[in-house]
Amino acid sequence: MTYQLDPSVHEWAKYERLILFDGVCNWCNAWVNFSMAHDPDRQFKFGTLQSELGERILCDLDLSTTNYETFLLLEGGHVSTKSTAALRVLRQLSGWWPLYYLCVLVPVPLRDVVYDCVARHRYRWMGRAATCRVPTPEERDRFL
Numbered sequence: 001m002t003y004q005l006d007p008s009v010h011e012w013a014k015y016e017r018l019i020l021f022d023g024v025c026n027w028c029n030a031w032v033n034f035s036m037a038h039d040p041d042r043q044f045k046f047g048t049l050q051s052e053l054g055e056r057i058l059c060d061l062d063l064s065t066t067n068y069e070t071f072l073l074l075e076g077g078h079v080s081t082k083s084t085a086a087l088r089v090l091r092q093l094s095g096w097w098p099l100y101y102l103c104v105l106v107p108v109p110l111r112d113v114v115y116d117c118v119a120r121h122r123y124r125w126m127g128r129a130a131t132c133r134v135p136t137p138e139e140r141d142r143f144l
Contacts, residue, residue, distance in 0.1 A: 003061050003079040010060070012053055013077040015045050019089065020057065023034035023048030023132030024069035027122035031071070032133070036142065047076065047144040048132050069119040080118075083111035 007013040010018075017034065021028040021101050023055055032046055041138045049072070057072065061079065073085035083105075091101035103111060135143040 003081075005057065005060070005074065005077045005079055007077045008116050010053070010057060012047065012057065013047050015074060016076055016093070016143070017043050018045045018047060018074040020049050020069065020072040020074065021083075023050050024129045025068070025122055026126040026129060027072060027118075029129070029133050030126065030142075035089060035093065036139065038095060038097055041096055042142065043092060044089070045142055045144055046054075046135075049093060050132055051144075066080075067115065083115040084108065086115065087111075122127075 005013040012018055019032065020125075021032055023029075034059070035044055036046075049058060049065075049068045057074075057079075058065045063081075070081045071085060074079045074089055075088070087101050087104055090097045092098070100131075
């Protein structure tokens with residue numbers, strides 16, 4: 001699914017590429033680590049859905065602020081969610097990962113069924129942290 005945010009209303013809508021993720025989800029944190037490792041040009045910035053601005057964006061998009069079953073990819077005010085967001089991130093990473101973007105040929109409802117299954121079970125499979133991720137000193141400039 002995709003949405004549009006007004007950059008004059010949302011501080012984070014100005015960023016070229018921003019990933020908002022569930023900061024206590026170990027699966028999501030692994031995804032952030034993976035994204036950073038395959039983003040040598042440091043295109044992506046990161047923020048948590050639990051932050052004040054993250055929750056405000058979720059509210060404005062009529063998404064849950066308590067049950068984080070998607071991450072958001074903001075690209076200049078354009079917001080992608082679920083499988084579309086994941087594929088758009090993969091398309092911009094180094095190596096062979098952009099080839100996975102071909103999965104956009106699969107209809108969104110079918111892709112999102114797989115995404116929703118992973119989202120539903122991610123805490124059981126990978127666990128949950130007690131608090132949101134704290135970036136290392138080397139990562140700090142990438143986190144908002």
